[in-house]
Amino acid sequence: MPDSGDVQPVRGADTGDSQVRVYAVAPRENADPDEIVDGFLEAMTSDDPGFATARKYLTKKAAQSWKPEESITVLTTAPDREQADRNADPENQGRAFPLSGRKIATVDARHAYQPNSPTEYLQSIHVVQQPSANGKGKEWRIDGLPPGLVLGEADFLRNYRSVNKYYFASGEDQVVADPVYIRQRQDPVTRMDPVTQTVKALLEGPTNWLKPAVDSQFPSGTELKAGVTTLTTDDQSTLRVPLNHKADRAGGEACRRMAAQLLFTLGDLTSVRVEQVELLGSGGQSLCRLGKGQALEFAAVGNTDREEHPYFVDEHDKLMMLLVGDKQADAPVEVPGPFGKGTVPLRSVAVDRGETRAAGVGKSGRELFVSSITTEQDPLPPVLTSRAARPADRLSAPSWDGRGDLWVADRDPAAPQLWMVPDGTGHPVKVRTPWLGDDARIESLRVSADGVRIALVVTRGEHTTLQIGRIQRQTTGEEPVVSVLDLQPAAPRMESVTAVSWAGPSRLVVVGKEAGGVQQIRYLQTDGSTSATSVLPGLNGVTSVTAPHKDTAPVVADSGDDGIVRLAPGTNWRPVIKKGFSPVYPG
Template sequence: MIAACGGLLVTGCATMPDSGDVQEVKGANQGDSQVRVYAVAPRESADPDEIVDGFLEAMTSDDPGFATARKYLTKRAAQSWKPEQSITVLTTAPDRDPSDRNADPENHVRTYPLSGRKIATVDARHAYQPVSPAPYLQSIHVVQQPTANGKGKEWRIDGLPPGLVLGEADFLRNYRSVNKYYFASGEDWVVADPVYIRQRQDPVTRMDPVTQTVKALLEGPTNWLKPAVDSRFPSGTELRKGVTTLTTDDQSTLKVPLNAKADLVGGEACRRMAAQLLFTLGDLTSVRVEQVELQGSRSQALCRLGKGQAAEFAPVRNTDRDENPYFVDEQHKLMMLVVGGREANAPAEVPGPFGTGTTPLRSVAVDRGETRAAAVGQSGRDLYVSSITTEEDLSPAVLSSKAVKPDDRLSAPSWDGRGDLWVADRDPAAPQLWMVPDGTGDPVKVRTPWLGDDARIESLRVSADGVRIALVVTRGERTTLQIGRVQRQTTGGKPVVSLLDFRPAAPRMESVTAVSWAGPSRLVVVGRETGGVQQVRYLQTDGSTSATSVLPGLNGVTSVAAPHADSVPVVADSGDDGIVRLAPGTNWQPLVKSGTAPVYPG
């Protein structure tokens, strides 16, 4: 195998120093997209060990069509192998064990066991699915076949695992996460749907990353999110045949040629199609797209939309406004933190009954518009909702728990972007998840048939789009992070809300302490891996991560809160250190010595 950066052939590189001693450079750094790997064809008379090792390395390359990798296969195996259909991700590159030569005394075939620790799969729709690390056991079968000139024999692979099998480092070097965007069913705002595309040209489709991303959007949402979202693109819409490259013009406009399925779309539908594209392409740092123009099958312009116009479809509006975190101070009052300056400012008092201290508070949540807050009283029994912009008397509790112990009562609440309020009652006698429409309506019991099965909701956070919910759940000795899909229906004029298709978001963590949303499809999670120390790290909602996702070390974290925008600090409750902040490019800094339960709006 050969790895390269530009025209320089090395085992891994980013820049070439012009002085100093020559040093060894190790390749396949986790997520290092600067490294290019080129496949090497099998040499003449290669033994079966070389054939297997060469093929395993060739799978990690950018070789167009995986043509070189196919040279290690028999003709039949090369025709049937579909590397684009799936990816199996292991903690490290697969281990190739020696073959059992005694199984074939006549020396015509070899079987090589492959082993490793499986941590995820990626399906044909580019969806990443993590799994709790588990043994991976497969095999590669090698046979002797006549050479092309018929004068001898050569070893080739005729049986192999499906798709690609990659170590995590090679996977992150070759693939990157992007968010596709679809509209929440029946709503006018978009929902992020993370998938993985190639960092560079796709070996199979020959498409550049921009074109791959557009193609993935047109293929529709991933199977997990599909029941909760809609695409405004007509069914069957694809890129015009033969399009493999999409580039912007000097006005940063991206023209996207579509097939005839899009020719008859109306103005409003086209605007929403363009909005899906703009949100999706906003994740690609390699291209700056200020507006998109959709074109029909005859290159006719269907519509144009700019980023400013697309903002009306965002689940969080007014994103230019500063986001402010809030917390409960040592007098159990609601206070606001000012975290944007270089120096930590004194907390600001909040208007309304939560800021007076007349009702001591245990936990809080502030709505996305920062006009109302929900708070659980100090005893954990009652949930209140009140204005935080005007002075008013405290209204009666909207919900109460009957649990005997305070820690078995109400969890910290959470607002979604629709203005609905969520809270869990952890009463062992009657565990229940509640949704309060608009924060003031009659509480709705959320359908969670699994909740009574020795499961307890420790905390929850609902996404801004209201389609997904993150739950910290204890079952037995383990506390895990689960992501569920929210389904809303109306039956007999009454709302019916269910949580469906839960999946693990941090399967490699043995214990999860706290979670916060940190944008459209990213979470900040506090937890501990088996045998490890507590970490604060970023995770995608599909459970994927990277080497750069771990935040600087912080001890004794009990809660964490992240903003919707990257430019605002993360805040956390770190026990003895009080409430601290982490601004981009800095280390943790103290904000308030005494205080608990920091939250950003949501």
């Protein structure tokens, strides 16, 4: 228990229960306007086929024009329905009921979650009287309402779940995760089960944000065969996917890559085990088959069976590797080369995905070095140098992508710049960052294994936020043109962010504070969404954090006074090394 410091209130959240189901109830006879509005808001949270019951609360015209599948507005809690102003619509004898709340995100027609800092939400539902079905009187019905669905976060997470679609990085053989939200159960509009919804979402193509940097191998216009609403595996865990005529000519390598996209995408669904995919043409003919093992050649992180090791810089500024098995004692191991020997004292470090090389920023923060960590060698000249006067304004901690390219930010106020070093040893390339002006500074960065996305901790004024940028590469001339574009917030509800690490294909582990809150460590999707189980156990004074690509290994953090600590799955934080800093997994 802490024995000093201020007491701060922490607001709990209703996380909802994914096992709870809401069944819509039709409006009762002679229901008053308040009941009509409340009943409709409740019916929007149900799985009612076609939202048929919800439409019973609408006038015929409104029922025909309402498109619940086109968008979802997510509020912190269910929308607050205020009392109507009876004098607001005297001419039509209608009533307008204001709806309010705090908007935190929208989900578009392509299922993409788009977060925002909580903002005020103000809309209204308008009701009028119309002749009742029996013609003997009048009944209240809704003739004006907000577009799409309007749900509180608890209802949204109860009805929807995040899945990763996979596409190929443009011109590359590695797949890239593209998170979207699908219904937990059967979709009310399409009547598709979650597996079929996921396949349909994949065939629709990448989300608008990711689209410029990835390719889909499915021919344009490819859809599921008409009428398919359920996809199930056979006793060999093979999933047969019938497609329309657009896919009939697909074969060979293109078909294998299509099947690989499906296998990676379906691998995130715990409700189905798919070991093999068979694509079927419009006539039922087999186009190709691919097994899960064969698809691994397209994974962003190769050799997924290999154990990942965390590394850190010890009190003597040397690079050390940690052994963090569940049953064996934690022990640091000195790595070969100048980083392990202390010939090049380190300030920060990054280890490549194959764990053969490391990049280190020297103690002064001015120079970036690259060295082998598997064989002995003499120190090499720096690959990049900063001219900033203060150490804190020089080079950030570096990061490797899965292509073997090295990334680092120069935080020099006179010339802020993001750099990419091809293969870690090539001529440094200035990354185009049109958003990096006088008011922005990159504090730290982490590049995804696929090399298509970059997590950036950016300071503007007094705010330090987490942004995700899309990496685009062009090779029109002798020197490649690399850009980081379209930054989007990944932790919009956090007032300040201290550290970030990738924790899988589309998940991040983030250290930061919400407004008025205390420091917390939590998992976030790259689209900024979260879940009820995303908060990790509390830990004081965290300055850096790192997570493995697979969640079977522990999260490792630098907690100030406690030194290097680890968090194995299902346990609490455990001290590893009392004196050390800059813990990193490969990447």
